[in-house]
Amino acid sequence: MTALDERALQTSIRDLGVQARAAGRVLRSLPSERKVAALHAIAAGLRERHAEILTANARDVEAAVSSGLPDAMVARLKLDARALETIAADVLAVSRLPDPVGETTPEAMQPSGIRVATRRVPLGVLGVIYESRPNVTVDVAALGVMSGNAVILRGGKETIHSNASLGDVVAAALASVGLPPTAVQVIRDPARERVLELLKLDDLVDAIIPRGGAGLHRFCVENATVPVIVGGIGVVHLYLDHSFTHTAEDVQTAVQIIRNAKVQKPSACNALDTLLIDRAALDSLPVIARDLAAHGVTLRADPDAQAVLDAAGVSAQPAQDADFGTEFLALTASVKVVAGLDEALDFIAAHGNHTDVILSRDPAQIDRFVQDVDSAAVVVNASPRFNDGGQLGLGAEVAISTQKLHARGPMALRELTTTKWVVMGNGQVRG
Amino acid sequence: MTALDERALQTSIRDLGVQARAAGRVLRSLPSERKVAALHAIAAGLRERHAEILTANARDVEAAVSSGLPDAMVARLKLDARALETIAADVLAVSRLPDPVGETTPEAMQPSGIRVATRRVPLGVLGVIYESRPNVTVDVAALGVMSGNAVILRGGKETIHSNASLGDVVAAALASVGLPPTAVQVIRDPARERVLELLKLDDLVDAIIPRGGAGLHRFCVENATVPVIVGGIGVVHLYLDHSFTHTAEDVQTAVQIIRNAKVQKPSACNALDTLLIDRAALDSLPVIARDLAAHGVTLRADPDAQAVLDAAGVSAQPAQDADFGTEFLALTASVKVVAGLDEALDFIAAHGNHTDVILSRDPAQIDRFVQDVDSAAVVVNASPRFNDGGQLGLGAEVAISTQKLHARGPMALRELTTTKWVVMGNGQVRG
Known part of the structure; x- marks a missing residue:
C-alpha cells in the first residue's frame, strides 16, 4: 500500500485541527535554532527519500496523462531530481530568514503604572488550500514551521500522491528532531466536503490562505467562517x-x-x-x-x-x-x-x-x-x-495578498505572525 | 418629517458603498490638519445641535419604554446634555492622537536596483455594526475620519432616530470643512436584510467590525464575504x-x-x-x-x-x-x-x-x-x-479584536490602516 492508501480512512478534519492546535502550542515557544534544525531535516529528507517521492509523483503524472490533462498542466505537476533539489534548496533558504517570532516592542509605562509591550507570536494554525504544483506543499510547510505555525495542507487532487509522499517526508523529518509530526498535516481525502469542513473550523484554525484561481478564492470567501487571506487575483x-x-x-x-x-x-x-x-x-x-x-x-x-x-x-x-x-x-x-x-x-x-x-x-x-x-x-x-x-526582499512568499486586512502584497514569515499584548504590573487595579 | 423619515427610501446599500468608496479616495490623501479640522467641526456640531439630537433620542427612549425594554437597556441608549458633551470631548481626544497614515519604512535597495518601502495607508471603507449605545456612532465616525477611512454605520434599531440625527450632524460637519459628507453614512433602514447586503459588499467594503454580543459576531462571521474582525467575546x-x-x-x-x-x-x-x-x-x-x-x-x-x-x-x-x-x-x-x-x-x-x-x-x-x-x-x-x-496607551478604541489576523486586542487608529508597497526604479525589468 502507498502512503495515500494507508491513510484513506484517516482521521476527520476536526481531528486534524485538534492535532494541529496541540502541535502549534509546541511550535510557538520554540527557539529559532530548533526551527532551523527542523528545516534542515526536511531538506535532508527530500534528498534522501527522492526515489519514493518521484514514484508517488509518477502515479500522479500517469493519472493526469490518462485523464487527458493538457500538457502544460501535466508539466506543472511533474517532479524530477532537479526539481526536488530546488525544493530542498528553497527550504534551506527559508531557514536562513530572520525569525520574527519573539520580537518585542519597547515597554511603555502607562499612567496607571503598568508597563505594556507587544510581542510577536505565530498565528497558530494555518489552513492552506492550493492547486497543482507539489512544491507548494514543501514551501508552505517550511514557512509554517519557521514562523512557528502548524499547517494543514490541501493540494489539488491531481497531485494527491505526491503531496501525501511529501507530507510523510516532512512529518518524519519533524519527528527526527523531536517535534510533533502533526505540525504539518496533508489532507489525503480529495473530497470537496473536506475543504468545506476545513473552512468552517474557526475554533481551531486561525487563517485560511488559498492559492489558486479566482474560483478557489471565491469558494473560500463565500464558505469560510475562518478568516481568509485573499490574494493572487488582480488587474x-x-x-x-x-x-x-x-x-x-x-x-x-x-x-x-x-x-x-x-x-x-x-x-x-x-x-x-x-x-x-x-x-x-x-x-x-x-x-x-x-x-x-x-x-x-x-x-x-x-x-x-x-x-x-x-x-x-x-x-x-x-x-x-x-x-x-x-x-x-x-x-x-x-x-x-x-x-x-x-x-x-x-x-x-x-x-x-x-x-x-x-x-x-x-x-x-x-x-x-x-x-x-x-x-x-x-x-x-x-x-x-x-x-x-x-x-521585494522578503526571501520567500506563501502567497500574495490583495486584500487589505492583516497583510498586503507578498506574505513571508512576518505575515504569518501576529502580536499579543504583555502587561506587567505590581498590583495595579483599574480605577 | 424627521431626518429618519426623509431618508426612509434612501439609496441602496450598494449605493452607500459606492459613495463611501469615492469618499474614501478623498480621505486617504488628506493631510492630518484637515482630518483634525473635521473632528473639531464634528465636536462643534454636537454642541450646537444638541437640542435636535436630544429630541431624536427622546423618540428612541419613548419607543424603548413603551416596548417594555428593561430599564438597564433604556439607560444605555439615553442621551443627555452631559453625555453629549462627553461624546464631543472624546472626538477632540481622537483628534489629538498621532496620525499613522503616511508613515513610511526606510527604503531598502534590492539586488535588482529597485528601492522598496512600505507606506501606511487607510483600509478604505469600514462597515461597523453595533448594538445600543448611540455614542458608538460618533466614536467610530471620529476614528474612521482620523484614520482616513470612510465608514458605513449600522446601529441597533433601538437607537435608530438618535443615530440618524448624529449622522446628520457628522455629515454636515464634514461638508462644512469641504469634505464629502458621505465619508460617514448611517444605514437608516432597520431591516436585517440591509445588514446582509453590507456583509456581502466585498468589492466595496474592506472590513466589517461588529461590536456587540456573541450572536452578532457569529452572524457576521457566517454571512460575510467582506473580511470580519471579530472581537469582544472571550473568557x-x-x-x-x-x-x-x-x-x-x-x-x-x-x-x-x-x-x-x-x-x-x-x-x-x-x-x-x-x-x-x-x-x-x-x-x-x-x-x-x-x-x-x-x-x-x-x-x-x-x-x-x-x-x-x-x-x-x-x-x-x-x-x-x-x-x-x-x-x-x-x-x-x-x-x-x-x-x-x-x-x-x-x-x-x-x-x-x-x-x-x-x-x-x-x-x-x-x-x-x-x-x-x-x-x-x-x-x-x-x-x-x-x-x-x-x-494600554492607544487613546481610544473602535473594538477589541480577539482574532489573530490583522489586529489583536484594542483597535485604535493604527489598526484601521494597512500598508502598500512602493517600488522606485529607473528602468529595471525582472531577469
Whole structure:
C-alpha cells in the first residue's frame, strides 16, 4: 500500500485541527535554532527519500496523462531530481530568514503604572488550500514551521500522491528532531466536503490562505467562517506618461519594461493586463505594440489606440468593455488612451488593486500616482513583475495578498505572525 | 418629517458603498490638519445641535419604554446634555492622537536596483455594526475620519432616530470643512436584510467590525464575504500561584485585583470569568471568596474549592462543566483548583483567547506564563481590566479584536490602516 492508501480512512478534519492546535502550542515557544534544525531535516529528507517521492509523483503524472490533462498542466505537476533539489534548496533558504517570532516592542509605562509591550507570536494554525504544483506543499510547510505555525495542507487532487509522499517526508523529518509530526498535516481525502469542513473550523484554525484561481478564492470567501487571506487575483495597469517618451532612450526603456511586464511570465498575477497610454505619448504606441506583437502578444485596443495602430500598420483587435478590469493570465493585453494622469488615476481607482505602474519623468506626477493609487504595490519606472516576495526582499512568499486586512502584497514569515499584548504590573487595579 | 423619515427610501446599500468608496479616495490623501479640522467641526456640531439630537433620542427612549425594554437597556441608549458633551470631548481626544497614515519604512535597495518601502495607508471603507449605545456612532465616525477611512454605520434599531440625527450632524460637519459628507453614512433602514447586503459588499467594503454580543459576531462571521474582525467575546482567566500568597500584603493585593477584575464592570469583555487557584494557595481562597461575596458575586466552585469554602463557611454553588470556558458578563465567576502552573496553562490553552492573568512572585513562572499563553493580552500581577485601548496607551478604541489576523486586542487608529508597497526604479525589468 502507498502512503495515500494507508491513510484513506484517516482521521476527520476536526481531528486534524485538534492535532494541529496541540502541535502549534509546541511550535510557538520554540527557539529559532530548533526551527532551523527542523528545516534542515526536511531538506535532508527530500534528498534522501527522492526515489519514493518521484514514484508517488509518477502515479500522479500517469493519472493526469490518462485523464487527458493538457500538457502544460501535466508539466506543472511533474517532479524530477532537479526539481526536488530546488525544493530542498528553497527550504534551506527559508531557514536562513530572520525569525520574527519573539520580537518585542519597547515597554511603555502607562499612567496607571503598568508597563505594556507587544510581542510577536505565530498565528497558530494555518489552513492552506492550493492547486497543482507539489512544491507548494514543501514551501508552505517550511514557512509554517519557521514562523512557528502548524499547517494543514490541501493540494489539488491531481497531485494527491505526491503531496501525501511529501507530507510523510516532512512529518518524519519533524519527528527526527523531536517535534510533533502533526505540525504539518496533508489532507489525503480529495473530497470537496473536506475543504468545506476545513473552512468552517474557526475554533481551531486561525487563517485560511488559498492559492489558486479566482474560483478557489471565491469558494473560500463565500464558505469560510475562518478568516481568509485573499490574494493572487488582480488587474495590473501600467500608465505611460508623455514625459517618459521624449528621448529615444526612454522610449526604449518603456518598450523593455512593458515587454517584461507582459511577456516574461504571462501566467503570473503580477503580469501586465492593461496599458494606459497618455494621449500625448501616442507616438510611441506603434513601437511598443510592434515589440509586443513580435513576442506573441495580442493587443485589444480602444478606438483611439486602434486608429494609431491602424495608421502604423500594426494589427490589434478592438477592445470590448470586458477587456478592461480583466486579469488575462495569457499573452493578451488591453490598451486604452487616457487624457493624462487624472484619467489614468480614475481608471485605476475603478479597476486596480494588485500592482500598478507609472512610467514618468515628472516628480510631481510620480508623487501623485504613489499617493493616490490604492493597490498592494505601486511601482515607479520599473516592471510590475517585482511585486514578488523574493524581489521585494522578503526571501520567500506563501502567497500574495490583495486584500487589505492583516497583510498586503507578498506574505513571508512576518505575515504569518501576529502580536499579543504583555502587561506587567505590581498590583495595579483599574480605577 | 424627521431626518429618519426623509431618508426612509434612501439609496441602496450598494449605493452607500459606492459613495463611501469615492469618499474614501478623498480621505486617504488628506493631510492630518484637515482630518483634525473635521473632528473639531464634528465636536462643534454636537454642541450646537444638541437640542435636535436630544429630541431624536427622546423618540428612541419613548419607543424603548413603551416596548417594555428593561430599564438597564433604556439607560444605555439615553442621551443627555452631559453625555453629549462627553461624546464631543472624546472626538477632540481622537483628534489629538498621532496620525499613522503616511508613515513610511526606510527604503531598502534590492539586488535588482529597485528601492522598496512600505507606506501606511487607510483600509478604505469600514462597515461597523453595533448594538445600543448611540455614542458608538460618533466614536467610530471620529476614528474612521482620523484614520482616513470612510465608514458605513449600522446601529441597533433601538437607537435608530438618535443615530440618524448624529449622522446628520457628522455629515454636515464634514461638508462644512469641504469634505464629502458621505465619508460617514448611517444605514437608516432597520431591516436585517440591509445588514446582509453590507456583509456581502466585498468589492466595496474592506472590513466589517461588529461590536456587540456573541450572536452578532457569529452572524457576521457566517454571512460575510467582506473580511470580519471579530472581537469582544472571550473568557478571562486569573491564575493565582501560591508564591503570591506568602505574605498578608500579597494576599490583600490578590483580593483587590480579583475584586477589580470581577466587580468593577462585570458587563465588560475583560472582566474575570474563571479563577484558577493553585492547590498550594487554597488557604487564601476563603478571604478572596468572602470579599467577592460581599460585592455581590456568586461563585461556582469545583469540588475541591467547594470543600475548602464549605469548611470556611463561605457559600458557593457547585460548578457545572459549562461554567468553565464561559463568559459570564455578570457578577458570577467560576473557581477551579489546579495542581500548579502546568495545569493552569493547559486549561487556558483549552479555554482562553481574550485576557489571562497570572499572580505570581516567581520570575521563571511569569516568563513561562507570558510565553505560553496565547491570548490577545497576557497580564502579570495586575487586573485584566487593563486590556482596553485607553489603558494600554492607544487613546481610544473602535473594538477589541480577539482574532489573530490583522489586529489583536484594542483597535485604535493604527489598526484601521494597512500598508502598500512602493517600488522606485529607473528602468529595471525582472531577469
